[in-house]
Amino acid sequence: MDAHPDLGELAADITAAIGYVDVVAEGWGSPLPYSCAEILTAQEAGEDPTAQWRADVCAAQERRYGTAAPPQVGAAFVMQWYLQVVAVPAAFAAILRDWIPDVSPEALRFDLDDTERYPVAESLGGAQVTRVSHPQMRLVEARKAYESHARRFAESYSPGVKTSSKQRFGLVRDTWEAALDGARTSVRHEPSRLGLRESCCFLYALPGAITCVRCPRNRRH
Numbered sequence: 001m002d003a004h005p006d007l008g009e010l011a012a013d014i015t016a017a018i019g020y021v022d023v024v025a026e027g028w029g030s031p032l033p034y035s036c037a038e039i040l041t042a043q044e045a046g047e048d049p050t051a052q053w054r055a056d057v058c059a060a061q062e063r064r065y066g067t068a069a070p071p072q073v074g075a076a077f078v079m080q081w082y083l084q085v086v087a088v089p090a091a092f093a094a095i096l097r098d099w100i101p102d103v104s105p106e107a108l109r110f111d112l113d114d115t116e117r118y119p120v121a122e123s124l125g126g127a128q129v130t131r132v133s134h135p136q137m138r139l140v141e142a143r144k145a146y147e148s149h150a151r152r153f154a155e156s157y158s159p160g161v162k163t164s165s166k167q168r169f170g171l172v173r174d175t176w177e178a179a180l181d182g183a184r185t186s187v188r189h190e191p192s193r194l195g196l197r198e199s200c201c202f203l204y205a206l207p208g209a210i211t212c213v214r215c216p217r218n219r220r221h
Contacts, residue, residue, distance in 0.1 A: 007124050010101060014092045017186050023089060026125030032109040036085065036149070040105045043156035054078050054159060056117045065206045073202045075159035077118075079171055080201065085110045085122050086149045087179035094142035095183040098133050102126025103145050105152075139180070146176055170198030 007025035014023040042049040054074040061069035090103045101107070107126025110119045130145075132138035154168040174197045184190045200215060 007101070007129075010093060010097060010099065011089075011124055013096050014089055017092055017096060018088060018182065019186070021088065021119055022121040024121065024123050026107075026109070026123045032111045032121055032123050034110050034112065035105075036082075036108040036110070037105040039082070040149075040153060040156065043153070043158070046158075048158060048160070050078050050082070050157075050159070053112070053117060060116050061206060067206070069206060070202065071159070072161045072163075073206065075161050075163060076167070076171070076199070076201045078159070079154070079157055079163075079168075080175055080199075081118050082153060083150050083172060083175040084179065085119055086153075087146050087175050088182075089122070089124055090142040090146045091176065091179035092183045092187070094138045095180075095187045098131050098138065100130045100132060100138065100142045100145055102128040103149055104128060105149055108149075143176055143180075147172065150175070167199050174199050 011023040011025050015021070039049045054071070057077050058069040058071065058074040061073060085108055086103050089101050089108075093099055093101050101124050104126055107124060107128070108122060109125075110122040112118065113120045128145075130141065132141050150172045151169070154172050157163065157168065177194060181192055181194050185192055197215065201212070
């Protein structure tokens with residue numbers, strides 16, 4: 001039986017496996033600047049705490065594509081990136097170890113790339129670290145922990161553009177499936193199991209961009 005995990009070791013394992021985001025234990029250095037708890041609390045109070053984040057994403061896309069980005073693109077990207085902050089530690093830990101880290105809003109903080117504004121670092125904290133020895137049950141419990149946080153974000157997210165329930169909750173499911181698939185392929189070297197997404201990033205709306213391989217619009221062709 002594993003001892004109760006050291007969050008620093010668990011975070012280092014996730015970082016090594018995922019490769020594109022630094023995961024650290026809360027308390028290592030200065031706190032990361034963005035708090036999931038603060039964002040979610042503000043959203044549920046009717047505020048719009050991701051407005052500047054979305055504006056920064058749209059500005060980065062405008063620089064890249066040479067034209068103003070439709071606001072639904074920034075809205076989709078920001079929602080997906082927030083959900084990844086929650087999904088990544090839950091999915092990767094469930095594949096790497098017997099433990100599910102705390103992915104409640106209070107346990108997670110993150111930082112963004114200076115230019116493109118996607119998450120480049122996140123920290124794990126909290127006290128609800130749970131051991132589940134059975135692999136399939138661990139995945140079930142990891143997904144429940146993720147969805148408890150993710151669905152609250154999806155329900156309260158108000159990005160100033162129409163966002164259907166299919167888009168919101170499809171993105172909740174898509175983000176989990178992508179994180180879990182990433183964990184399986186990188187840790188276990190399994191083939192990818194991903195099919196078409198339920199949700200859309202709307203990147204095709206930018207000049208010169210096309211639908212991605214997993215875009216739900218491909219079902220129409």
